[in-house]
Amino acid sequence: MQFPLTVGDFLYRAATVYPDRTGVVDEPDQPAPSLGSLTYREMSAYAEAQAARLDEWDVPVGARIAVVSHNSARLLMSFYGVSAWGRVFLPINFRLAEAEIRYIVEHSGADVLLVDPERRELLDTIDVTHKYVFGEDDDKIYAHGVTAAPWEGDENATATLNYTSGTTARPKGVQQTHRATWLNATVFGLHAALTDRDVYLHTLPMFHANGWGMPFAVTGVGAEHIVLRKVDGTEILRRIEKYGVTVMCAAPAVVAAVLDAAPNWEGEIPGRDRVRIIVAGAPPPTRTIERIWDELGWEFIQIYGLTETSPLITVNRMRAEWDDLDTRTRARNLVRAGTPALGVRVTTDVDGEILTQTNHALEAYWRNPEETERVTAGNWFHTGDGGVIEDGYLTIADRKKDVIITGGENVSSIEVEDALSLHPDVAExxxxxxxxxxxxxxxxxxxxxRKDTLTAEELIAHSREHIAGYKCPKRIDFLDELPRTATGKVQKFKLRAPFWKDQERQVN
Incomplete structure (x- = not known):
């Protein structure tokens, strides 16, 4: 006997085992009316009401449903209202520029576009059959009291489609199946030791690699979701104190925000000896890990992965053998990307590129068979990252792909170059x-x-007209010419060298 693994399993269990327990506390400060506290029974009802509306619109199984939203209860429940009834959930980075979002919606062939009130302008320029604003159009988005048509379930069907920046100017759509999503969530939950006693704070954007699987894992064990709309170090500390938060995921920039806020916090830092913070995007410096222990009293866990791997590849967490080591040595051990997660194989090829085999890797890039074939050659996923493996631990040493990771988000250098080159005074x-x-x-x-009068401020303002703010350059230097090879290729390693010469690794 075999029963399909689908994302609906997580909400089904929570609503069955913990129906009257608080499932989610929505962000109170948002332009849409907050949904407040919802039980898992109520979350399940919202999800089915969304699926029932899609039925009424004749949106078929396999159709793409695009959502552009900050973290919110409505976004969280859409993971289930869409995918648990067989459609494909397409969460899009709300920080992207209109042209970028339009490309993703059109390339994916989405039938529905739902947006946060702060991005309602998208409905004026993007042409889809059904388009509504969360909060303002809830009566149109949810058909409460209507039974949704059941979906028989197919674990090999695409559950989500996540567009990720890469080495090309155009983002690629990563197809993740129900099986891959299910396995990533359960393996991640195992390594994070999630239980029904946990309280999870959404410091990580839910759109980012499906919140790393936490919207599923946390739900499946019946833990409580606390929604945080915008990152603020002091507000994170307030939420931890108010709700008894025990776990959260974050990019290094979020860690920095909390550490910056901590000195001004009155009283003992909340969550001491209780909170565990799971960090990815780029390994923080050894000193930052020490500060998490010393100044916050939280447990630090590091993971490594990509959107294409759902994302979990490796995990690094304190182990018993390190208990008697000094703080600096323990922190240095945790700077490494970690050991393969359960069910994952990791190796490097002759060029030092990190390869992985896992049951939660992508099914394919949407409408991009050539790139799919390239990254899955030899039945290994080719990460494009460089690294070394010693004593079972992976350390990221360099990045083969021309991607910048800033604040935990991938930025294609080619895309930024393209935007800047549109300025008439930019020669190269x-x-x-x-x-x-x-x-x-x-x-x-x-x-x-081309002109001596061109300023960095002018170029940064220009770039904001074409790409998302987080992708725009924060620093601009001017040279008379770029270093090139004999064939004319720009030698970026020479440009990087002065900035990285004192760094142990070529990834920060």
Whole structure:
């Protein structure tokens, strides 16, 4: 006997075992009316009401449903209201520019577009059959009291479609099946030791690799979701104190925000000896890990992965053998990306590229068979990252892909270069990432200008007209010419060298 693994399993269990327990506390400060506290029974009803409306619109199984939203209870429940009834959930980064979002919606062939009130302008320029604003159009989005048509379930069907920035200017749509999503969530939950006593704070954007699987894992064990709409260090501490938060996931920039806020906090830092913070996006410095222990009293856990791997590949967490080591040595051990998660194989090829085999890797890139074939050659997923493996632990040493990770988000240097090159006074441009204590890496443009009067401020303002704010360069340097090979290729390693010469690793 075999029963399909689908994302609906997680909400089904929560609503069955913990129907009257608080499932989610919605963000109170948002432009849409907050939904307040919802039980798992109520969350399940919302999800079915969304599915029932899709039925009424004749949106078929397999159709793509795009959602552009900050963290919210409505976004969380859409993971189930869409995918648990067989449609494909397409969460889109709300920080993207209109042109970027329009490309994703059109490329995916989405039938429905739901947006946060702060992005309602998208409905004026993006043409889809059904488009509504969360909160303002809830009566149209949810058909409460109507039974949704059941879906028989297929674990090999695509559950979510997540567009990720890569080495090309156009983002690629990562197809994740129900099986891959299910396995990533359960394996992640196992390594994070999630239980029904946990309280999870959504410091990680839910759209980002499906919240790393936490919208499913936390739900499946009946733990409580606390929604945080916008990252603020002091507000994170307030939520931890108010709700008894025990676990959260974050990019290094979020960690930096909390550490910056901690000195001004009155009284003992909340969550001491209780909170565990799971960090990914880029490994924080050893000193940052020490500060998490010393100043916050929280447990630090590091993971490594990509959107294409759902994302979990490796996990690094304190182990019994390190208990008697000094703090600096323990922190240095935790700087490494970690050991393979359960069911994952990791190796490197002759060029040092990290390869992985896992049951939660992508099914394919949407409408991109050539790239799919390239990254899955030999039945290994080719990460594009460089690393070394010693004593079973993976350490990220370099990045083969021309991608900058800033604040936990991937930024394609080619995409930024393209935006800057649209300025008439830019003759040449190369974009690189340089180490930065707050953001991990700082998007930096090296520009050859046609006019001496061109300023960095002018170029940064120009870039904001074409790409999302977080992708825009934070620093611009001017050179008379870019270093090139004999064939004319820009030698970015020479541009990076002065900034990275004192760094142990070429990823920050």
């Amino acid at each position: 441009v190369a974009v690189i990432g340089i180490p930065d204590t707050k953001w991990g890496e700082l998007v930096t443009a090296i520009v050859v200008s």
